[in-house]
Amino acid sequence: MLKALAQGMGTTLRIFFRKKKTIAYPKEKKPRAERFRGRHELRRYDNGLEMCIGCELCQVACPAAAITVMPAENDPNRPNSPGERYAWKYEIDMLRCIFCGLCEEACPTQALHLTPVNELADFTRDSLIYSRQRLVNTHTSDFTVPTNVYPEYSGWTPMHQGAAVYEAEEAEQTSRGEDRP
Amino acid sequence: MNDVWVALVQSLILVVALLTVFAGMTLVERKLLGYFHLRVGPTRTGPWGLARPIADAIESSVKEDLIPAGADKLVFRLAPIISVFAALAAWAVIPIGPPVEIAGRVIPLQVADPAGGVLVALAFSSLGVYGVSLAGWASQSKYSLLGAMRAAAQMISYELSMAMSILGVLMLSGSLRLADIVAAQSSVAFIWLQPIGFLIFFLSGVAEVARVPFDLPEAETELVAGYNTEYSGMRYAMFMVAEYVGMFTVSAMVTLLYLKGWHGPGFLPPVAWFLVKLAALLFVFIWLRASLPRLRYDRLMDFGWKVMLPLSVLNLIITAVGVAVWG
Numbered sequence: 383m384l385k386a387l388a389q390g391m392g393t394t395l396r397i398f399f400r401k402k403k404t405i406a407y408p409k410e411k412k413p414r415a416e417r418f419r420g421r422h423e424l425r426r427y428d429n430g431l432e433m434c435i436g437c438e439l440c441q442v443a444c445p446a447a448a449i450t451v452m453p454a455e456n457d458p459n460r461p462n463s464p465g466e467r468y469a470w471k472y473e474i475d476m477l478r479c480i481f482c483g484l485c486e487e488a489c490p491t492q493a494l495h496l497t498p499v500n501e502l503a504d505f506t507r508d509s510l511i512y513s514r515q516r517l518v519n520t521h522t523s524d525f526t527v528p529t530n531v532y533p534e535y536s537g538w539t540p541m542h543q544g545a546a547v548y549e550a551e552e553a554e555q556t557s558r559g560e561d562r563p
Numbered sequence: 564m565n566d567v568w569v570a571l572v573q574s575l576i577l578v579v580a581l582l583t584v585f586a587g588m589t590l591v592e593r594k595l596l597g598y599f600h601l602r603v604g605p606t607r608t609g610p611w612g613l614a615r616p617i618a619d620a621i622e623s624s625v626k627e628d629l630i631p632a633g634a635d636k637l638v639f640r641l642a643p644i645i646s647v648f649a650a651l652a653a654w655a656v657i658p659i660g661p662p663v664e665i666a667g668r669v670i671p672l673q674v675a676d677p678a679g680g681v682l683v684a685l686a687f688s689s690l691g692v693y694g695v696s697l698a699g700w701a702s703q704s705k706y707s708l709l710g711a712m713r714a715a716a717q718m719i720s721y722e723l724s725m726a727m728s729i730l731g732v733l734m735l736s737g738s739l740r741l742a743d744i745v746a747a748q749s750s751v752a753f754i755w756l757q758p759i760g761f762l763i764f765f766l767s768g769v770a771e772v773a774r775v776p777f778d779l780p781e782a783e784t785e786l787v788a789g790y791n792t793e794y795s796g797m798r799y800a801m802f803m804v805a806e807y808v809g810m811f812t813v814s815a816m817v818t819l820l821y822l823k824g825w826h827g828p829g830f831l832p833p834v835a836w837f838l839v840k841l842a843a844l845l846f847v848f849i850w851l852r853a854s855l856p857r858l859r860y861d862r863l864m865d866f867g868w869k870v871m872l873p874l875s876v877l878n879l880i881i882t883a884v885g886v887a888v889w890g
Contacts, residue, residue, distance in 0.1 A: 387855070394599045394854040404603045 419481045420500035422474055424493050424518040427527050432462050432518060433493030436469040443488035448478035454545040464532045470545050472517060476502055476510040492525065573674045577654055585807045586616035592849050599853035619800075626796030631703055634793065638701035643798045646694025646805035653687035653812045656680045658742050660825045660834040671742070672834070680741040681733070684816060685726060688771060691805060692718045695780070698802070702793040710792075713860055714773060714780030720867040721770040721777075727875035728763040731882035732820050745824030752823040759878045761821045763871055765844075768813030770867065772806060775852040779860050781806070814844035 405412050414420070424434045436453025454470030462468035486494050504510050590605065590612055597604030605612030630639055658673040677683055692715050699711020733739065735756060736747035754761045770777035794802060818824060818840040827836035858866065 391850060391854045394850060397601050398595075398598050400601060402598070402603050403601055404597075406606065 414498040414500070416498070418498040418500070419483045419486075419496040420498050421476075421496070421502060422479075422485075422512070422517055423495050423497055424469070424472065424514075425495055425523045425525065426519050426521070427464070427525050428522050429527065430522055431464050431527065432468060433491045433523075433525060434469045434472065434489075434518070435463050435465040435491055435493070436467040436472075437490060439488045439490060440485035440494055443484045444479075445482060445484060446478045446480050448475045448480075449473070449485060450475075452548065454548055457545070464527045466533075469514065470548060472514045474512045474517060476512055477507060569670060570674050573670075574655070577674060578651060581651060581654060581808055581811065582804065584811065585804050586620065588807050588810075588845070589619060589803070590615045591845075592852075595846070595849045596853050599850065623797045623800040628798070629793065629795050631793050633703040635701045635703070638697050639793075640798075642694050642698035642701055643794065643801035643805070644694075645697065646691055647801045647808075649687050649690035649694060650805040650808035650812065652690075653684045654808070654815075655687075656683045656741065657812070657815050657819065658745070658824075659815075659837050660832070661742075673741070676740065676742070679739045681729060681739045681744070681816075681820075684741075684812065685722070685729075688809065688812060689719070689722055691809060694802075694805060698794070704792060707792050710780055717773065717777065717780065717860075717863060717867070718771055720864060721767040721871065724763055724867060724871035724875045725767040725771060727872065727879060728757075728760040728767065729820065730875075730879050731757045731760040734879075734882050734886050741819050741824075745819055745826070748823045749826065752821065754821040757821065757878065757882065759874060760882070761817070763875050763878065764820070765813075765817055765847075767867075767871055768817065769848065769851065770863070772809040772813055774806075774810065774848060776855040776857050777863055778852075778857055779863060810845065810848055811841070814841050814848070817844055 424432060426432050436451060438451040438453065441449040441451045450471065450473040451469055452471035453467040456462055456466060456468050481496065483496055486496050502510070593615070594604035594612060605615045608614040608618050630636065655674040656677065658671060658676075660672045662671045664670075675683075695718065696711050696715040699707045699709075699714070702708070732744060732753050735753060736744045738744065738747070769775075773780045815837075818837060822840050824840075825833035825837040827833070827839075831839070
């Protein structure tokens, strides 16, 4: 029994002199793995077009119903994405998100990506519903627009008004006072 | 009259010093426990956590003072006072160095120097049992009562082996005065002559103060309850004072009785040597706390009565034979 005591006390004494593992957050931060699932981003192709085509698969895949997508037709003069549609309204409620990564897996164009950034605390609920402006990257990535994927875009579709339809509806809702939940 | 003034000033300095060191000790304990556990202790409150004791003191003093409705008001308030008094009073007879000369007068570095120094120190430690048991009883709570009874039983059981192990030292030194015992160690420290006695005294001291691994009375406050439950804020802090000052007392007694007291190479003054040895023993206290699990209560009592006490009697017999044969 004394031997066991001596072994135990010897272990603690050896640990006393070792370098401590405590990380002095926030001055030091723990390095995250490359595929750590943190904050979302919508990436762009190297020519500046958004990769997100507004297919809403991420919205369907999300187990927490955190994503809201409303697509709109691309303006042929100033397309946002290489396809027919783009994500006109893209909101992720960070308070609902469980950072599972299923949306990233579901995205067919690899537009949605979860970065290792995880310091997302904020003070109000509204500010934690990330909208398009916050999510779409301003920088380009290394992805190139895949060939033979997107059809020739002639610019004529039944919904050729594009985003103007939504904007009109939204303006009417605001004037009716129904724009807030 | 002059002696009375000297004693008063010494008492004042002693109480202030003990309370300050207690405050520092709470921080040192948390830092050292952290270091033993491969983590750092408090680092945010001031550099190295140095403002922690101040923060704790402020917190204790502004907390609401809850007294249970059914509690005996007088005894409830009196119990922590008794504990603190018993703990601090034991330091009246503990010399921290040889007599010094200040302003032409020789002043011993202890408040009182009765002929039965060791006995007085042990007696005051025994008074601490009153504080614990009265606290448990006055709280009018079943768990507090049980915890206090256990704590009291533990403390008085280990006092026996404490006293018996000291008898060996007393035989070797021939006097009960602590200064005489230190002087009798000038050639060889009693730890070499009385290794078993040293271990028994130290472990019994750990049990007396209810530190790990014998801290079931204290740990019960973490698990369920204990004599401490109904105490909050400053009253709880007083119990902590009593515990830590008891730790200091046990360490000081070990230093004086077994480790040559204030003797040491000349590059440090004797008081500094005393404090260095005291600090080393406190380090061992914290090391024990960091390493060992706590004993179950019945095993704790078994250990005290069936192991410590017979060993101390054995130590006594061997020492008596040795002194009779070799002088």
